[in-house]
Amino acid sequence: MNRFVIMTVGKTHSGKSTFADKLEEQMENAVVIDQDRHAEFINTYYRKLLAKEGPNTIKYAVSKTIVDHAVGHTDCHLIICNSNRNKGGREELLDYFKSNGFKSILVHFELPDELIQERIAASTRSKRIFRNATTFKEVLARQNEETGIGNVIDPDEGEADRLFVIRDEAEVENVIGKIVGMVEGGAI
Known part of the structure; x- marks a missing residue:
């Protein structure tokens, strides 16, 4: 069985989490790994452990532990839901999955800033993710x-086995359908 990793890339409120949750609902044996959820957990229960400056090493350690467990101890497809805007970090993560036999799909959310600003203005999302x-x-x-x-650059063809770019909300369902079809078919 081919295992897949689907990685979202995009700015805050571009639709990554909503997309990931919808994809998880439609994909068999898939799990969303979302660093915002990890940040909210840490900020709620372990805020005193956060570094005052620099990288959020505890959040990255929690996320890495969850990913390593999912890769090594399950047969789940993984939906990595965070901004992934740093090309070096993205490549490192994709190399890790490739070395563990995963096929990779990047989904880049490139929505207009005006729409993102409207979403932010209407947002009821928890701010407990902030450090x-x-x-x-x-x-x-x-x-x-x-x-x-x-x-910090946008993904391009060749970084993963497949790249989708979403520039309009109306494209989401179509991209989800294509990904589900690829996973069910076992090939890209």
């Missing part, structure tokens, strides 16, 4: 500043 930011508007501003600087 340093105070609003999702602040997160989006930082993400916009980072785009194209250093290793």
Whole structure:
């Protein structure tokens, strides 16, 4: 059986979590691994363990432990749901999955900023995921500043076995259908 990893890439409120949850519902034997859920858990129960500055090493350690367990001790397909905007980090993660026999699919959310800003304004999403930011508007501003600087770049063909780009909300169901078909067929 081919195992698949589906990795979302995009800014805050671009639809990654909603997409991942819908995909999980339609895919047999798939699990969503979402760093925002890990951050909320840590910020709720272990806030004192967070570093004041620098990388959120505890969040990454929790996520890595969950991924390693899923890879080594289950036969699940994995839906990695976080921004994955850093190309180096994305490549490292994709190499890890490839070395463990996974086929890879990237889903890049490239929605207009106006739509993302509307979503942020209407959002009721928990802010317990924050370590340093105070609003999702602040997160989006930082993400916009980072785009194209250093290793924060959009994915391109060849990074994974397959790349989908979603530029409009109407494309979501079609992309989910294509991915489910690939997984059920066992090939890309």
